[in-house]
Amino acid sequence: MGQQQSLQERVSERYSGLSGQLRKAADFVLANPLDIASRSLRAISSDSKVSPATFSRLARALGYATFEDMKEASRRSLGLHVTSLSDKAEKLRADPSLVRTMLQRQSEACIGNIRSFAAQTDEARLADVAKLMREARQVVLFGALASTGIAEYMAYLAHYFAPNWYLAGRSGDSLGSRIAALGQGDVVFIVTKNPFAQRAVIAARQARDVGADVILVTDSYKCPAFSSANYGFVVPSESPQFFSSYAVTLVLIETLIAMIVAGSEADATAAIQRVDAKNQELGEYWSE
Structure with a gap:
């Protein structure tokens, strides 16, 4: 496994082989990267209703030695993450003023996606x-x-x-x-x-x-x-x-x-x- 693989890439490769509880933990990890990067394991466990031991098993299943190593990977991903500008179709329709900046918004989203992929891909x-x-x-x-x-x-x-x-x-x-x-x-x-x-x-x-x-x-x-x-x-x-x-x-x-x-x-x-x-x-x- 390449050292430059992102946390998301590791989950994507191994998700189908995870147990139900490990999938639940993985879903929380990817949906809440800021919490994983900044909060204690006890707090994360309380919010997710997943035991600390399950998060530790998930970390090992993804190739990390400890949960702290997975936490550090989440911190790195946050540093590379580009926030989405998504407003979806109804907002686009309801606010015509957005059309004036559409090219800039679309360009920024695409460039951000490319930079994120290039930085995180092995x-x-x-x-x-x-x-x-x-x-x-x-x-x-x-x-x-x-x-x-x-x-x-x-x-x-x-x-x-x-x-x-x-x-x-x-x-x-x-x-x-x-x-x-x-x-x-x-x-x-x-x-x-x-x-x-x-x-x-x-x-x-x-x-x-x-x-x-x-x-x-x-x-x-x-x-x-x-x-x-x-x-x-x-x-x-x-x-x-x-x-x-x-x-x-x-x-x-x-x-x-x-x-x-x-x-x-x-x-x-x-x-x-x-x-x-x-x-x-x-x-x-x-x-x-």
Whole structure:
């Protein structure tokens, strides 16, 4: 486990394997970071109705030696945390004056999300994921609902250099047919955010059952697909709008693509050049 992993990342990776009481403690830890960082264990136990011993067991389950080590991790996270500006749709509708500052508010939220993710993400873990995808027999991408376009964008980038990457569930390529062809050595990359797409959750489980590695990108450690994921990323998605922001998701995807290409042999560059040349021959690009 990387030393730079945030408390939230540790919870997200291990949440599905926690007992009911440990999950209750974990929920309180993530919902009340200021209390965890600043109050005594006895006070925290009294407010949460969870025993001090349970919080100590949670700390060990997350890889910390003691509760105090987990408390220090919460303090560090608070130092990096960017407060959300969320007011949601009704407030936006009810107060037209907010429109005048919307660009600034949206920009600040997205920049804050990106800074938080960059500061708290273990880059060695990113490198492991990039290596796994680069060496996979095949990579299947899937996104549903609002995440559909994100998966399509990743597929567009990947098809410049990786003919063994597939976008499932689009353009006649059914999700079921792709899962049926999976096995060991394959990777499934899934993007789903709250409210979670049912097909994404089921696809993650089916892929894991046949031995494929599952990489999950979501916005909550409570995503039910976490129990099937080999690697899970919880990306900050806070926004002043009624919808979640995908800014960090794009940063993560573009970073992984860049790492995959950077670690590839020279044939990746040649493949990109061939695709680009064919696009030009087909007149795909506008020219004066």
